Amino acid sequence: MTKARSFKSSAPRKSEVPPGYVADPNQGPMLRYEASLPRLPVPTLSSTAAKYLETVEPHLTREQFAKTQAAVNAFVGSEQGKILQERLQARAADPSTKSWLSEWWNETAYMGYRDPVVVFVSYFYVHVDDKTRPTQAKRAAQLLKAILPFRALVESGQLEPEKVRGAPLAMSSYEWLFHSCRYPTKPSDTARKFDPTKHNHVVFARKNKFYKVALADKSGRELSAAELEAQIEKVIALAGTEKAVPVGALTSDNRDIWTDARAALLAASPSNAASLEQIESAILVICLDDTKPVTREHASWECWVGDGKNRFYDKHQLIVFENGKSGFLGEHSCMDGTPTLRLNEFVLAALAHGKVDLGSAPADAQLEPPQELIFTLDAPTKKNVSEAEARFDELVGAHEMEVLHYEGYGKEFIKGHKASPDAWAQMVKQLAFHKMFGRPGVCYESAQTRKYQLGRTEVIRSASKESKAWAEAMLDASQSDEHRAALFRKAVSRHLQYAAWAADGQGVDRHLFGLKKCLKEGEPVPEIYTDEAFSKTNHWELSTSQLSSPYLDGWGYGEVVPDGYGLSYSIGDHYIRWTITSLKLRTAELKHFLAEAATETRAMMERAAAEAKKKEAEKAKL
Missing domain, CATH: 3.30.559.70 (Choline/Carnitine o-acyltransferase, domain 2)
Structure with missing residues (x-):
């Protein structure tokens, strides 16, 4: 490299980080907290099972869901489930292992x-x-x-x-x-x-x-x-x-x-x-x-x-x-x-x-x-x-790409409705997918887990019972905007809850991956993994991730399954931009439905807000 530069690191005072983080005096500012970062936790079996069942339900018929419930409950209550969980916990507790997942x-x-x-x-x-x-x-x-x-x-x-x-x-x-x-x-x-x-x-x-x-x-x-x-x-x-x-x-x-x-x-x-x-x-x-x-x-x-x-x-x-x-x-x-x-x-x-x-x-x-x-x-x-x-x-x-630079609104408008911009954009995606295919899309959203040592990502399972109920109400002409807005807020809240779980290492997918990796040669694969819901609900038709910056005019990546879409997005003050890639699977149509869904969501929320304001005014007159 060139002759040494002189830098002032502007290192924060110890009080500027939460309790439990200790600066290593032998490291420079960049890595000074690395050794004191917490390790990726191992969720409980019961917690993962409950979240898993909640996330697969919108994609299954009643009969399929009953079968999946039985397989999940059997796994949680089995000796094998207990042994696999103990093996994973032992790996996580090994002092020489910074992350049970990373390698x-x-x-x-x-x-x-x-x-x-x-x-x-x-x-x-x-x-x-x-x-x-x-x-x-x-x-x-x-x-x-x-x-x-x-x-x-x-x-x-x-x-x-x-x-x-x-x-x-x-x-x-x-x-x-x-x-x-x-x-x-x-x-x-x-x-x-x-x-x-x-x-x-x-x-x-x-x-x-x-x-x-x-x-x-x-x-x-x-x-x-x-x-x-x-x-x-x-x-x-x-x-x-x-x-x-x-x-x-x-x-x-x-x-x-x-x-x-x-x-x-x-x-x-x-x-x-x-x-x-x-x-x-x-x-x-x-x-x-x-x-x-x-x-x-x-x-x-x-x-x-x-x-x-x-x-x-x-x-x-x-x-x-x-x-x-x-x-x-x-x-x-x-x-x-x-x-x-x-x-x-x-x-x-x-x-x-x-x-x-x-x-x-x-x-x-x-x-x-x-x-x-x-x-x-x-x-x-x-x-x-x-x-x-x-x-x-x-x-x-064999591929194609479409870019939708939607200027109907951005995060300023969304925050004006006291909603999360990311969750809002995810709901728009679900509505667009419903419009195009008549059902929820199996959706992966990336959440970073870098609060933990060697942390990378966990899955936010964006499709939910709540998002399905809202999308169906949006497509049902008999539903009122007031009802749709209430369902929308429930779907947004649920998305934020799952996003928080994922960031805390309490998602479903990495834990299930780790448990399966703990199987030893010759041991039977538990039914939870062979049940059709497992492969169906991690077949990521919508591979989504948000990176937003005023210095980027686009970003993206490819699809992760042959019949799916890469769907990166950015949310600016006054725009939402999606980049859509696929193996020529009617990509322009999905672009159209995203724009339509974004506009309809805005109109619905505005009408609902106006109706709520009108009711408040009438109530004040009484």
Whole structure:
């Protein structure tokens, strides 16, 4: 890395965190509370069983629900249920285990997952445009220059921990933000963190070619934004107009296929290992695309998948287009979206408010020119690349995306009705799904559990008896708005209760996952897992998650089941934006129904409020 920066950490006083959190004097501000964070709890069997039955009921017939009730009650009362719970509690109590869930979940959901990361795992952000309309090289240089102080805070441990209601959150995943890479291996992937002091460089992708650029000169002085811009201009010139064989396309493939292809790439030439490591060890990859997206849909699509060639999907990537638009593609295996959102907000806010030290360069500055990372390809490797391209094109070609930037209202209006914006948006989704399919949608909403050591996520099961009753009332012309509003508030309250449970590690899904993982070889699988309700109600037709920021103009990810939808959303003061992805499952219709449901929900609440006000006025006259 460059010469040491001087930072004031603005560490909060001990009184600013709740009792029970102890600052570790041997750690910097970022990790000072890590060791005193509570551990993820193991819910009681009876609690999980009750919540589980409540969440499956709206999706089942009476006969199906009776069968599920019997299976759940039998499991809770069984000796096997008791033994599995005791095993899980023993794992949680092991002093050497920071989280009973973390290792299992990272393996099952990420490292052991073999489908391609692009579409199925990665997520993207579209940045709000820079109003000065910079060139591609200037935009990339300024983004990179703004990243460097954030990297310094992270790598030095000086970054302040995030907090929720004063309580610090787990920050250990920030280790994987810079100079790290996911590696394809069988049967499960691995990840590696590189020393930033020994690998102080960035890699640019242009015309499917990769170029290494040092972030400091030989004296250790950090390059200025102008110098970075000049280096990027050289990259663009060096890349020319002819596209190379896209080695990066290999990273878009099935993980087992990529494992074998990587071995073949290394075998093709001894120099290929060095080129790969330069990419893998870089601060991140910056893709200088040769497209000029204008619409939200086009920019979102390019940030999400691109053409599958000018990318290296095993790392976090900044994407900068020829018209100065930009975005970010997150490698999801080692961290969730909140740390990368914080990075992107830091960078974009600093640039928007003129807070970035763009630096200056001495007149005699001597910079090493960009270094192209050459790959020597033999016939088998070229064939592997070609086949990876074809599989990518087939997979991505089967998908479609719609973006609904709904400006009918946003969180200010929702809060005016004393409701939770997130819960409101979830109810709108349920109403839209009812309109389209005539039933509740099996819905996953992500809740972060970073209040616990190594915490990641839990499921908020958004569909409920209350949301079903409200949606049905909305579609029943005989129902009054007063009645609908009452049902709506019950549904919102129930959603907030479940969201609180999930954030506290008291949801259903991770506990049931953990209990099943405690089964030993040869032991029978309890009926709760073979009952049709189990597979039906974790088949996430609606995979939803909210990240809201004034610095993003879109974000999203792919569906998690073939007959479902990826449904990311953001809630601004005066808008709600949904990005919808699917395997061409009438996506435009769902977009239409979301807008219709959002408008009808507003109109219903306004009419109900007016009627309530009228009744109050009449009552006052008496």
